[in-house]
Amino acid sequence: MTVDEVISALERAWNDGDGDAWAARFAEDADFVDVVGRVQHGRAVIAAEHQKIFDTIYRGSRIEIRPVSRRPVGDAVVVRTESTLEVPAGPRAGTTRAIQTKVLRGGEIVSFHNTVRIDGAAFAGHDEELAARRPLGWNDRGR
Structure with missing residues (x-):
């Protein structure tokens, strides 16, 4: 499968x-790192863990996945995607945006890392100055 077909x-x-x-x-x-940092190893585990969330907190949800970039690395392709998830009800109701990094080889995902995008100021403890800094500049406050 091509990258676009996989997505x-x-x-x-x-x-x-x-x-x-x-x-x-x-x-x-394959390895799958979910949005809360749990590592799922193997297709069977990935299937079972996703079915759990499809049947519970993400029941009836809709996702849109957009490719952002791709580049070859040896015999693999590193693909970055962004997603928008709409959850109609329950504890995760609302819109969640995320970014993913996938490594594909031979048309299959061998590694997938999913990260929720949150407001930088909220993550930085509502420190607007810190939130406005580029990530590599976070440590230049002498802390």
Whole structure:
């Protein structure tokens, strides 16, 4: 599968609430790091863990995944995507934006890291000055 086909298949699987279809895009021994930092190893685990969230906190949710960049690295492709998730009800109701880094080899995802995008000021303890700094400049306050 091409990168665009993989992304489309992931989006379809999520919107169908189908954990097996979601995991089908992953290599058998893939790693998936979710938005709270849990590492899921292997297609079967990725399928089961996604089915849990499709059946509970993300029931009825809709996701849009947009490719941002891609670059070859050896026999793999590193792909960055952005997503917008709309959850209709429950504890995660509302809109969540995230960014993902995927490594694909042979049309399969071998590594996937998902990170929720949050307001920089909130993350920085409502320190607007710190939040406005570029990430590498966060340590230049002498702290």
